Amino acid sequence: MLIGKPPAIPSSEITSKATYLNRRNFLAGAAIASAxxxxxxxxxxxxxxxxxxxxxDKIDGLQKSPFSTTEKETPYKDVTNxxxxxxxxxxxxxxAGLAKNFKTRPWTVTIDGDVKKKQVLDVDAIIKMxxxxxxxxxxxxxxxxxxxxxWVGFSLxxxxxxxxxxxxxxxxxxxxxxxxxxxxxxRSNVLRWPYVEGLRMDEAMHPLALLCxxxxxxxxxxxxxxxxxxxxxxxxxxKSAKSIVRIRFTSDQPLxxxxxxxxxxxxxxxxxxxxxxxxxxxxxxxxxxxxxxKRPTLMFNGYDQVAxxxxxxxxxxxF
Amino acid sequence: MNRRRLTKTIIFLAALIPLARLGWKxxxxxxxxxxxxxxxxxxxxxxxxxxxxxxxxTPLRRITRQYWLIGVRRMVGLFAFFYGTLHxxxxxxxxxxxxxxxxxxxxxKRRFITVGFSAFVLLIPLALTSxxxxxxxxxxxxxxRLHRLIYLTGILAVVQYTWLVKxxxxxxxxxxxxxSLLLLYRVGVWFSEKASAKSKPPVLPSPARNPL
Numbered sequence: 218m219l220i221g222k223p224p225a226i227p228s229s230e231i232t233s234k235a236t237y238l239n240r241r242n243f244l245a246g247a248a249i250a251s252a253x254x255x256x257x258x259x260x261x262x263x264x265x266x267x268x269x270x271x272x273x274d275k276i277d278g279l280q281k282s283p284f285s286t287t288e289k290e291t292p293y294k295d296v297t298n299x300x301x302x303x304x305x306x307x308x309x310x311x312x313a314g315l316a317k318n319f320k321t322r323p324w325t326v327t328i329d330g331d332v333k334k335k336q337v338l339d340v341d342a343i344i345k346m347x348x349x350x351x352x353x354x355x356x357x358x359x360x361x362x363x364x365x366x367x368w369v370g371f372s373l374x375x376x377x378x379x380x381x382x383x384x385x386x387x388x389x390x391x392x393x394x395x396x397x398x399x400x401x402x403x404r405s406n407v408l409r410w411p412y413v414e415g416l417r418m419d420e421a422m423h424p425l426a427l428l429c430x431x432x433x434x435x436x437x438x439x440x441x442x443x444x445x446x447x448x449x450x451x452x453x454x455x456k457s458a459k460s461i462v463r464i465r466f467t468s469d470q471p472l473x474x475x476x477x478x479x480x481x482x483x484x485x486x487x488x489x490x491x492x493x494x495x496x497x498x499x500x501x502x503x504x505x506x507x508x509x510x511k512r513p514t515l516m517f518n519g520y521d522q523v524a525x526x527x528x529x530x531x532x533x534x535x536f
Numbered sequence: 537m538n539r540r541r542l543t544k545t546i547i548f549l550a551a552l553i554p555l556a557r558l559g560w561k562x563x564x565x566x567x568x569x570x571x572x573x574x575x576x577x578x579x580x581x582x583x584x585x586x587x588x589x590x591x592x593x594t595p596l597r598r599i600t601r602q603y604w605l606i607g608v609r610r611m612v613g614l615f616a617f618f619y620g621t622l623h624x625x626x627x628x629x630x631x632x633x634x635x636x637x638x639x640x641x642x643x644x645k646r647r648f649i650t651v652g653f654s655a656f657v658l659l660i661p662l663a664l665t666s667x668x669x670x671x672x673x674x675x676x677x678x679x680x681r682l683h684r685l686i687y688l689t690g691i692l693a694v695v696q697y698t699w700l701v702k703x704x705x706x707x708x709x710x711x712x713x714x715x716s717l718l719l720l721y722r723v724g725v726w727f728s729e730k731a732s733a734k735s736k737p738p739v740l741p742s743p744a745r746n747p748l
Contacts, residue, residue, distance in 0.1 A: 242683035308706035310568060362570055407704050478703060497648060506569045
């Protein structure tokens, strides 16, 4: 019970005028600093939206490629905020945030299986193997949407030649990093982890098959498969494995993750084909992000130069 | 009386929030890379949520003894129909752009379209007979029987959702669990009423009893 006169404040506890004024200065300073920080962030967002996704370094000395399309590129903000990257989330809008702190260095890639010399390569050593090219490719997702992306990389064949596979190697298998601590999507068994993809050797050696480490002239953002991925423009997007840690050469056809999950819906080849529908939806048309009306889907996504790889094959069976 | 009107007004406005949010986002470049997909999924989600909400009103009012809740059920049900209609329009207009040939192909070939379409069609008679006049015209018993179609709509909608997703079935399963609980409640009530009807002599209708 506090009845009576409260004790007088001892003079030792009274803030001196100088300190008091300092406090004001401090508050004013803090206010200015935080305002500056807020405007700085806001301004940076306005000035360059790319910086919000990832601080990307420019890649110099890019060569143009005859494989590039002249179609309008999809905005960077869409390609970096709409990602099917189940290692992070099954929600396409989430990998951009969840992959922010994903560690892409140090990073090694194991080359093994049917090769002359098994080895573990540093990703930066792989990137230096050949001159980087910009390749503007159409990219068609099995879900029925598509984008146009200026990827950076070089033909996968450059790496395969150096890996020196044995004659009995008929296929190449790609494995994505398994690290549930960094990749929260791997904590649930939506797919069997790690993610595995595969190609027939002649597909992998085709000059269109790209070993990719950048896009839009910069280092690949994490949510788009950094630090190293493949891009196969004539196949549905999921064939283009991301964040690769292992490349294995084998004589047996690899069992890719989506085929393992639903063999009646996803095959080994998964070539873009408007005439073979997904059992649950049509593949005849696609929505190019940013467009209202759907456009017809093209055979091999318009990359007819790969047709000879599949001559004589029944593509309804080998979907 | 005034309080009831106020409650209804609040629920009415609350039910419009999802649509308002979509509209606001659409005009502020907030629907992301694939706006039509977002609109399709959002209207579908809200249809299902509102169907489950109407189904939860009866158990809720009995358990909590908040009997006034029945007064808002029709409105919630009509909003389910409203969002279902938007969902359907999104499909025929934004997704297929009135391509009748492609839609016929879809309905014939894609079971998830067929199932979703049926779920929507089943809501139409319920919306049409939602008036007090219809209840009187059909008679309470018949009206109630007809409106049990909502159970089927709920089941078809959850099935459609499950068939639609590529691999991640967690969300449709969540909806499925809620729906199962709501349907199980009705099965339970039905059994216990049957059991008590057997053990007790039937109650004779007395002229003094209030019919409601």
